[in-house]
Amino acid sequence: MEYNGVINGDSDILLKQMLDDGIKVDLVLTDPPYNLNKDFGNDSDKLPLKEFLDISRKRIALCRDLLKPQGSIIWFGIHH
Secondary structure: OEOOOOOOOOHHHHHHHHHHOOOEEEEEEEOOOOOOOOOOOOOOOOOOHHHHHHHHHHHHHHHHHHEEEEEEEEEOOOOO
8 A cells, every 4th residue: 555645643653553554655754852851741752771772773663664665764863
């Protein structure tokens, strides 16, 4: 199944749902929390380093699995 548009939502829910639905994409563009203890109204940016890295690895793998063979991921990050 292909989708032409922007999907905005909780990646921890949507990525798995999209995979279950058989969706494949050309591009994943994401700007996840950087774990810098910023207040986003939840604790998503205040995780222990190991937990942050584990979650990031899982999200990257899910994004990879959504890609078409020639697809790309743009994962915004910082230098720290």
